[in-house]
Amino acid sequence: MSGESVAIAITGASGALYATRTLAALLTRGVHVELVISDYGRRLLRDELGDEAAMENLVPYLAARYGAAVGDGTIALHSNRDLGATIASGSHRCSGMAIVPCSMKTLAGVAHGLSRSLVERAADVMLKERRRLVIVPRETPMSLPQLRNMVLCAEAGAMILPAMPAFYQHPKTIDDLASFLAGKILNALGFEQRLFEPWKGGE
Numbered sequence: 001m002s003g004e005s006v007a008i009a010i011t012g013a014s015g016a017l018y019a020t021r022t023l024a025a026l027l028t029r030g031v032h033v034e035l036v037i038s039d040y041g042r043r044l045l046r047d048e049l050g051d052e053a054a055m056e057n058l059v060p061y062l063a064a065r066y067g068a069a070v071g072d073g074t075i076a077l078h079s080n081r082d083l084g085a086t087i088a089s090g091s092h093r094c095s096g097m098a099i100v101p102c103s104m105k106t107l108a109g110v111a112h113g114l115s116r117s118l119v120e121r122a123a124d125v126m127l128k129e130r131r132r133l134v135i136v137p138r139e140t141p142m143s144l145p146q147l148r149n150m151v152l153c154a155e156a157g158a159m160i161l162p163a164m165p166a167f168y169q170h171p172k173t174i175d176d177l178a179s180f181l182a183g184k185i186l187n188a189l190g191f192e193q194r195l196f197e198p199w200k201g202g203e
């Protein structure tokens, strides 16, 4: 174990693979993950990755897909309804949080400090404690309220890291696309990563 601890929230936007790739990369580094999954986040895990990725099977799924080294880290799973969970308090020493993927609904809740669920409350804690909050929104096209909510979050100190994989890496598989985004998320949370080759410049 690395002794580092971060929160990961999975909400009901498309892109469950981004969440599993990010989780696996953190766990493989020996990070402790405080994990919270919204009801629609659970649904998206099953809809997009199959029953074997359902929340109750998530750890074996990660090991089967990404390798046994995910066992180097640990997960504490919280109910999204538990506003008394550790990460609902600023006294918990989580260094940062990523909401991946982040629905427009959760984005709105964070933008307006609503704290209706554990995901929203933990994100609010990150902002008030001036810790890293990485929001990975996914929607297209976007309405003006959705765009404004991203601006509100950015103004409050969050990093908006849209689910927009790049193609200059010449990805061959969907996993390559997910690895690129997960690498960006790890960097934004303050971790070194080798999930993709950094751009080296050129003509």
Ligand SMILES: Cc1cc2nc3c(=O)[nH]c(=O)nc-3n(C[C@H](O)[C@H](O)[C@H](O)COP(=O)(O)O)c2cc1C
Binding pocket: 010, 011, 012, 013, 014, 038, 039, 040, 041, 043, 047, 102, 103, 104, 105, 106, 138, 139
């Ligand atoms: C299959 C499916 C795909 C969805 N994709 C998105 C999406 O990409 N972006 C988004 O903002 N909402 C999406 N939604 C809608 C959200 O899941 C819905 O607004 C939900 O209330 C979000 O709640 P949560 O943020 O608590 O997870 C999707 C819903 C379903 C069922």
